[in-house]
Amino acid sequence: MNYRTIFTNLGVFLVGLTLFMYEITLTRLFSTLLWYNYVFIIISLAMLGWTIGGIYSFRWLKKIKMPDQEKVAKRKVIILSLLNLTLLGAILFLYKVPYSGYLIPVYIVLSTLPFILGGYYLSLSFKESAKRSNILYFADLLGSALGSVMVVLLLDNFSLIRIGFILGLIPLLAASLSLSVIKIKVPASLMVVGLMVLTFTSGSILDSWAQDFSAFNGSPKVLSSFKERPRIVYTFWNSLARTDVVEQKGDNNKWVLVDGGAISEMVAYNGDLKTVQYLKNDVGYFPFAYKKNNSALLIGPGGGQDILYAHLGGVHDITAVEINPGSVEAAKKFKDMNGNIYGQQGTRVYVRDGRSFITRDQNKYDVIFLSKVMTQSSETLGYALSENYIYTKQAYEAYLNHLNPDGTLALVLHNASNLGKATATLLQIFEERGIPRDQAVKYMTVVNSTVTDGQMHGANMIMYPLLMVKNMPFTSDESKKIISLAEQSGQQIISLPNEHEMLKAITPSSNQQRSYLVTDNYPFFYNPGHSAPAQILIMLLVVLLIGYLLTGPSLIREKDNHIKYFKAYFAYIVSPDKVQSNKN
Numbered sequence: 001m002n003y004r005t006i007f008t009n010l011g012v013f014l015v016g017l018t019l020f021m022y023e024i025t026l027t028r029l030f031s032t033l034l035w036y037n038y039v040f041i042i043i044s045l046a047m048l049g050w051t052i053g054g055i056y057s058f059r060w061l062k063k064i065k066m067p068d069q070e071k072v073a074k075r076k077v078i079i080l081s082l083l084n085l086t087l088l089g090a091i092l093f094l095y096k097v098p099y100s101g102y103l104i105p106v107y108i109v110l111s112t113l114p115f116i117l118g119g120y121y122l123s124l125s126f127k128e129s130a131k132r133s134n135i136l137y138f139a140d141l142l143g144s145a146l147g148s149v150m151v152v153l154l155l156d157n158f159s160l161i162r163i164g165f166i167l168g169l170i171p172l173l174a175a176s177l178s179l180s181v182i183k184i185k186v187p188a189s190l191m192v193v194g195l196m197v198l199t200f201t202s203g204s205i206l207d208s209w210a211q212d213f214s215a216f217n218g219s220p221k222v223l224s225s226f227k228e229r230p231r232i233v234y235t236f237w238n239s240l241a242r243t244d245v246v247e248q249k250g251d252n253n254k255w256v257l258v259d260g261g262a263i264s265e266m267v268a269y270n271g272d273l274k275t276v277q278y279l280k281n282d283v284g285y286f287p288f289a290y291k292k293n294n295s296a297l298l299i300g301p302g303g304g305q306d307i308l309y310a311h312l313g314g315v316h317d318i319t320a321v322e323i324n325p326g327s328v329e330a331a332k333k334f335k336d337m338n339g340n341i342y343g344q345q346g347t348r349v350y351v352r353d354g355r356s357f358i359t360r361d362q363n364k365y366d367v368i369f370l371s372k373v374m375t376q377s378s379e380t381l382g383y384a385l386s387e388n389y390i391y392t393k394q395a396y397e398a399y400l401n402h403l404n405p406d407g408t409l410a411l412v413l414h415n416a417s418n419l420g421k422a423t424a425t426l427l428q429i430f431e432e433r434g435i436p437r438d439q440a441v442k443y444m445t446v447v448n449s450t451v452t453d454g455q456m457h458g459a460n461m462i463m464y465p466l467l468m469v470k471n472m473p474f475t476s477d478e479s480k481k482i483i484s485l486a487e488q489s490g491q492q493i494i495s496l497p498n499e500h501e502m503l504k505a506i507t508p509s510s511n512q513q514r515s516y517l518v519t520d521n522y523p524f525f526y527n528p529g530h531s532a533p534a535q536i537l538i539m540l541l542v543v544l545l546i547g548y549l550l551t552g553p554s555l556i557r558e559k560d561n562h563i564k565y566f567k568a569y570f571a572y573i574v575s576p577d578k579v580q581s582n583k584n
Contacts, residue, residue: 004069005129007177009139011076012125014174015083016143019046019118021151022087022167024239026111028155029094031259032242033215034104045108049115050122057123072128079121080175084168086113091164095210099218121174155239159210162199169196211235213242221260230255234333236326243326245334254337256303256330264302264372266331269339276308281489283449283466284371287410288313290481293366297321297402299354299390300373304331304341315367316346321357355389358398364407368399371412372464391418393425393519400429400471409469412449416462419446425518426469442473446494447486465494473497 023046030039064071090110097103122140126133154163173196199206216223216232223230223246230246233254237243244257245266252268269276279285288296288310295317298306302322310318320342322328328351331342342349350357354373373390389395391411399409413419423444430440449464474482474497486493493499 005132008125008129009135011080011174011177012122012136013139013143014170014177015080015118015121016140017147017150018083018087018143018167018170018174019115020144020147021154021163022114024148024151025091025155025160025163025167026094028237028239028242029091029160029215030107030111033094033099033221033260034107035221035261041108042111045112046115049112050119052112053116053119053121054123056116057120057127061124061127069128072124076121076124077175079117079124080171083114083117083121083171084175086110086117087171088164088168090114091160091167094215095160095164096212096214099215152239155237159207159237161210162206165199165206166196169199216244216260222257222263223260234330236329238326241324241326243324243330245330254303254334256327258302258324258327262302264327265305266303266334266338267305267308267341268337269308269341271339273308273312276312279305279308280312281491282309283447283464283489283491284309284369284412285312285489286447286466286482286485286491287367287369287408287468288315289485291406291408291478293408295319295363295365295404296367296369297358297361297363297365299358299368299370301371302327304338306369306371307341307344307347309369310367311344316344318344318347319350319363319365320347321350321352321354323351323353325351355395355398358395358402361402364402364404366404366407367410368403368407369410372414389520391422391425391518393429393517395520396422396426396429396469400469403471406472407470411467411469413465413467414463416465419462419465419467421518422467426467428517439473441495442497443471444469445474445479445482445496447482447496448492448494450490450492462494 023042026042027039030042060075090113093110094107126136129136151163154166158166213235226246226248228248230248232244232246234245235242241258242260244260245254246257247254254266254268256264256266267276267279280289284306287293289312293313293315296310296315296319298310298318298320300322301307301320302324307318307320310316328342328349331338332340335341335343341347354370370390396409403409411422413422423446426444427437427440430443431437435443445466445468447466447468448462449466476498479496479498482496483493483499485491
C-alpha cells in the first residue's frame with residue numbers, strides 16, 4: 001500500500017468523522033431553536049446532501065472523461081476547503097443570527113451544504129479507489145464510530161462555537177493530505193494540527209464569544225410565551241441539552257428551560273417552609289398530604305419545586321431522579337436563592353433516566369411523583385412521534401411495583417388527551433390483574449388544576465390534571481381528606497372514589513381502550529390522536545404518489561421482468577421474498 005492509498009483512506013476517515021460530529025452538533029442546535037419535527041429532518045438532510053454530492057461527482061467525472069490523480073486531488077482540495085467554510089458558516093449562522101420562523105428554509109439549505117460537499121468528496125474517493133471500496137467503507141465507518149464518541153466529549157466540555165472551529169479544521173487536515181498526493185511541498189498538515197491543538201487547549205476566547213447565543217434574540221419556543229422578555233442569568237450546554245435559567249422583573253422565582261422548551265420553576269426559598277405555604281394550593285401538593293407518607297421518589301424534578309411539595313407534606317426521605325445534569329447544576333448554581341433545594345438533608349439526587357433508574361432500583365416508596373415530565377413534548381405536533389418511555393404501560397407497572405402497600409403513584413399531566421391515555425393504560429393494567437373497570441376506578445383519583453388564564457385554556461377545561469393511583473382502593477377517609485384539600489385550594493375534583501363518578505370524557509370505552517394504550521412497542525404518549533397524525537399520513541401518501549408517478553410509467557414499459565422488479569425493489573424498498581413471489 002503506497003502513501004497515496006494511505007492518504008486517501010485517511011481522508012475518507014476524517015470526512016466521515018467530521019460529518020458525523022457535524023450531524024450531532026447540528027441536532028443540538030436545532031433542538032434548541034426548533035421543535036423536533038424540524039430536528040428529525042436532519043437525518044433526511046444528511047441523506048439528501050450525500051446523494052446530491054454523489055450526483056455532482058458523477059457528472060464531473062463523466063464530463064472530464066479521463067480523470068487523472070492530479071485532477072481528482074485538486075478537486076478534493078477545493079471541496080474540502082469549501083467544506084471547511086460551510087461547516088463553520090452554518091454553525092455560526094445558526095448560533096449568532098436571531099431566530100425567525102422565516103429563516104427556517106435558510107437553516108435547511110445552509111445545514112445541507114456540508115453534507116453535499118461531503119458526499120461529493122466520498123464519491124470521488126470511492127470512484128478513484130473502486131477496487132478498494134471495502135477498505136474505504138471501513139475507514140468511513142471507523143471515522144463515524146470515533147465521531148460518535150468524540151462529539152459527546154466535545155459537547156460536554158466545549159462551546160458550540162469552539163466545536164465549529166474544530167470541525168472546520170478537520171477537513172483542512174484532509175485537504176493537506178490531498179496536497180501531498182499532488183506533491184505540493186508545504187507543511188500544511190503541521191500547520192493544521194497546530195491550529196487544532198491551539199483551539200483545543202486555548203479556545204477560551206471562542207468560548208467567551210459563545211456566551212452570547214444571539215439566536216435566542218428571536219422568539220423560539222417557550223421564551224416567546226412570557227409577557228415580558230425574560231433575562232437569561234445562567235446557561236449550561238452539554239451533549240444532552242442546553243439549560244437556561246431565566247428571570248423576570250418583579251418575580252422572585254426563576255425558571256429553568258431545557259432546550260428553550262421544557263420549563264420548570266425554581267422557587268425562592270430560604271429554608272423556612274412557612275415562606276412557601278402558597279404551594280399547598282397546587283395539585284402537586286395533594287399526593288404528599290392526603291395521608292401519612294415517609295418516602296418519595298421524584299422523577300424529573302427540574303428546578304426543584306417537587307421537592308418542596310414533598311417537604312410541605314411532611315416527607316423528608318426523598319430520592320430525586322433528573323435526566324438533565326444541567327437542571328441539577330442550575331439548582332446548585334442558585335442554591336442561595338432556592339435554599340440549596342437539591343442539597344437538603346435526606347435528599348438523594350441521581351442524574352439518570354427515570355425509567356432506567358426504576359428498572360434497577362430495589363427500594364419501595366410511599367409516593368412516586370412525576371410532574372409534567374418532558375413538558376415541551378405536548379406543545380407541538382413535532383413531538384407526537386418522539387418516543388417517551390416514562391408513560392408506557394410497562395413503566396406504570398414498574399412504578400406500581402415499587403410502591404409500598406398503601407403507596408401512591410401521582411402524575412401531573414398536561415391535558416385531557418394525556419389524561420385519557422394514562423387512564424386507559426392503567427385500566428388495562430388493573431384488568432390484567434383481574435380487577436374489572438367498574439372496580440378499578442376506585443383505585444384512581446383525578447383532580448384538575450384551576451386555570452385562571454381563560455384566554456389560553458378557556459373555562460371548564462382539563463388542564464394540568466393530577467392523576468393518583470394506588471394498588472388498593474382509596475379509603476373513605478382519604479377521599480374526605482382530598483375533598484378538604486380541594487376546597488382549601490380551590491381545585492376541581494374530577495373523579496374521586498366514594499364521592500364522584502369517573503367522567504366519561506377521560507374514561508375510554510372498552511372498545512376504545514386498546515387504541516389509547518401506550519406501550520413500549522408504541523411509546524408515543526404525546527401523539528394527540530390514536531394513530532399516526534393526519535399530517536404524517538398525508539405526507540406518506542404524497543411520497544407514495546410521487547414515487548408512483550416517477551417510477552410507474554418506466555416499470556410498465558419495461559419488458560425485462562428481472563430489471564422491472566429490480567427497479568421496483570429500490571423504488572419502494574420491498575422485501576426480496578415479495579420480489580421473488582411477484583416474479584413467479
